[in-house]
Amino acid sequence: EQFDFKGKSITVRSEAGPTLTKIIGSSINDASHPTVLLTNDEGPGAVLKGFTFEGGPIAIRVNNGAVIKENILTDQTFAGWAAMVVEGPAQIINNTICHGAHGGIACYSNLATIKNNIIVNNSNYGLWGAVTGTYNDVYGNSPNYGNGALAGAGSISADPQFINEI
Numbered sequence: 001e002q003f004d005f006k007g008k009s010i011t012v013r014s015e016a017g018p019t020l021t022k023i024i025g026s027s028i029n030d031a032s033h034p035t036v037l038l039t040n041d042e043g044p045g046a047v048l049k050g051f052t053f054e055g056g057p058i059a060i061r062v063n064n065g066a067v068i069k070e071n072i073l074t075d076q077t078f079a080g081w082a083a084m085v086v087e088g089p090a091q092i093i094n095n096t097i098c099h100g101a102h103g104g105i106a107c108y109s110n111l112a113t114i115k116n117n118i119i120v121n122n123s124n125y126g127l128w129g130a131v132t133g134t135y136n137d138v139y140g141n142s143p144n145y146g147n148g149a150l151a152g153a154g155s156i157s158a159d160p161q162f163i164n165e166i
Contacts, residue, residue, distance in 0.1 A: 002026065004037040005066070009045030018052045018072045025056010031081050034058035038066040044091065053083075063087035073097045082106035082128065092117060097126075104141060107131040107149065118160050125149075 003023075005012075014021030026033040035056045038046055046066040053059035053071065057078030060068060068090060074097075076083040082103035086092060089111035096118040097104040104119035107129035114133035119126040119141065126141035127133050127149040135154035138144040144157055151157070 002033060002035065002037060005040065005042045005046050007040035007042055009043055011045075011047040011049065013047065014050035017050050018070065021050060022052040022054055024054055025059060025076065027056075029057050029077050031058060031078060034061040034085070036060045038062040038064060038068075038090075039087075040064075042066045057081070058085055059083050061085045061087070062090045065089045065091070067091045067093070068095060069093040071095045074099050076100040076102075078102065079123070082125075083122070086112045086114075086129075086131075088112070091115075096120075098122065103128055103146075104138070105129075119144075120160055 025035045035053050042064050044065045048068050049070050051071050053073045055075050059073040059076055073083040079101045082105055083097050083100040084105045086107040088109050091113045094116050098120045100122040103125040104122045105127050110130045112131055116135045119138045121140040125146035126138040126144045128146040130148045132150040132152040134152040137156050139157045
């Protein structure tokens with residue numbers, strides 16, 4: 001199943017937060033089946049907040065100014081792309097992205113804000129593309145930064161020492 005914002009500037013948030021609200025991704029393992037699509041000119045009024053996205057090929061694909069915050073993305077299965085694909089001026093804030101089959105965040109827009117995320121232990125890169133992430137912990141990926149991505153102000157590379165492994 002796929003959730004598409006269809007151009008709507010709405011807030012979709014969990015009531016109980018990401019540790020209690022889990023969405024299982026599609027078993028169709030290709031790039032055309034992300035769990036959540038924000039690809040129809042949704043602006044900053046479109047907000048996705050407070051979910052765990054587990055499995056599936058790609059958890060979130062966004063090509064606009066939407067806000068993606070306070071989510072957990074884990075165990076994405078598509079070995080050809082990232083857990084989150086950013087193709088526009090989105091705001092990616094306070095998310096945890098780990099254990100993806102390929103990368104953490106693939107960013108195709110230098111207008112995106114990638115801030116205060118934990119991007120850890122993905123099979124390939126952590127943060128990829130022409131973007132500078134700020135205040136992120138990018139650790140245990142191979143490499144942590146790829147294709148021009150840079151660690152900006154306040155960024156670190158340290159084991160987040162999860163108490164309960166995500």
